[in-house]
Amino acid sequence: MRYANNPILTPRDLAPSQESMKIECLLNPGVFRFDGKTWLLIRVAERPEQREGEISFPLLDDANRITVMRVPSSSPELDLSDPRVISYKGSDYLTTMSHLRLMSSTDGVRFVEEPGYGPVFGSDAYESYGIEDCRVTLLEGTYYLTYTAVAANGVAVRMRSTTDWKRFTDYGLVLPPHNKDCTLFDERIGDLYYMLHRPSSPEIGGNYIWIAESRDLRHWGNHRCVARTRKGMWDSARIGAGCAPIRTGEGWLMIYHGADGDNRYCLGAMLLDAADPSKVLARSDRPIMEPSAPYELTGFFGNVIFTNGHLVDGDRIALYYGASDKVICRADLSVGEILENLRKDL
Numbered sequence: 001m002r003y004a005n006n007p008i009l010t011p012r013d014l015a016p017s018q019e020s021m022k023i024e025c026l027l028n029p030g031v032f033r034f035d036g037k038t039w040l041l042i043r044v045a046e047r048p049e050q051r052e053g054e055i056s057f058p059l060l061d062d063a064n065r066i067t068v069m070r071v072p073s074s075s076p077e078l079d080l081s082d083p084r085v086i087s088y089k090g091s092d093y094l095t096t097m098s099h100l101r102l103m104s105s106t107d108g109v110r111f112v113e114e115p116g117y118g119p120v121f122g123s124d125a126y127e128s129y130g131i132e133d134c135r136v137t138l139l140e141g142t143y144y145l146t147y148t149a150v151a152a153n154g155v156a157v158r159m160r161s162t163t164d165w166k167r168f169t170d171y172g173l174v175l176p177p178h179n180k181d182c183t184l185f186d187e188r189i190g191d192l193y194y195m196l197h198r199p200s201s202p203e204i205g206g207n208y209i210w211i212a213e214s215r216d217l218r219h220w221g222n223h224r225c226v227a228r229t230r231k232g233m234w235d236s237a238r239i240g241a242g243c244a245p246i247r248t249g250e251g252w253l254m255i256y257h258g259a260d261g262d263n264r265y266c267l268g269a270m271l272l273d274a275a276d277p278s279k280v281l282a283r284s285d286r287p288i289m290e291p292s293a294p295y296e297l298t299g300f301f302g303n304v305i306f307t308n309g310h311l312v313d314g315d316r317i318a319l320y321y322g323a324s325d326k327v328i329c330r331a332d333l334s335v336g337e338i339l340e341n342l343r344k345d346l
């Protein structure tokens with residue numbers, strides 16, 4: 001069920017990271033409990049105020065400062081057909097640059113910034129186009145952040161960890177390009193750590209969900225493909241895991257996003273085997289959520305519901321999601337109901 005006062009956060013609710021920038025979108029938050037409160041780690045996408053006759057976009061320079069690239073909008077070498085991407089002279093850039101912002105709440109719907117908890121920015125050349133869509137997994141007392149690091153070298157997965165949300169340990173790129181949608185499981189299975197991730201294979205293969213395992217959280221191996229896209233269905237073009245799968249009596253419940261050839265993003269569910277989560281026991285035939293509310297149909301990039309964060313309390317999943325790549329919303333789902341529907345889809 002969608003929260004009646006959605007969206008819960010819009011670009012107007014935060015100040016830009018610097019005066020020369022404008023917040024274009026708030027989206028795809030990681031979610032966690034800390035200090036007795038619900039916290040969101042929000043993806044904030046910014047760009048310079050656009051001026052007549054030119055297209056401008058932000059990048060981090062070699063000294064890690066935001067610099068602005070400007071291109072004449074009349075240039076024949078400019079392709080703006082996708083609002084998220086600027087193709088210019090054969091290279092691709094992003095129209096916006098994202099960083100991550102922390103907000104907390106005592107009721108799960110009204111969020112505020114707290115002094116002392118600063119923003120998280122890209123930190124080097126591997127993040128020069130920004131950092132995005134961060135999953136947060138609380139594992140053995142430490143919060144692990146797995147996010148998309150975007151740069152000219154490609155789109156990769158980077159990891160940081162923290163216990164106080166003030167000081168962070170950097171693990172560097174844990175998966176090279178092209179890869180995103182990475183989440184750690186929130187407990188070990190046997191003596192191994194597990195992650196779900198989404199490499200893209202442009203020629204043979206596709207945008208499928210994979211699993212990997214590790215003994216030390218730094219080195220990941222035994223990669224196996226968990227699930228593929230399905231021709232002719234709502235998840236025909238690309239799929240990617242949400243956040244840490246939920247342990248239930250029947251196996252691991254994983255919420256994932258799926259998009260079709262028209263870039264319509266819906267959410268579905270999979271049930272993974274408890275002892276061997278590379279095995280899919282059941283998968284949604286129909287989406288568990290699809291764009292239908294006005295804020296999900298139009299925005300920065302319309303027809304998108306995308307999640308990478310939720311909190312579970314008994315049967316209730318408080319799911320936070322980005323709608324139309326523009327605003328942040330909440331919906332409450334029931335673990336039991338999703339499992340029941342998955343049984344029908346067997």
Ligand code: MAN
Nearest residue numbers: 084085094132148150155180
């Ligand atoms: C796609 C979309 C964007 C994202 C880029 C880079 O174009 O998912 O939201 O900014 O990839 O990850």
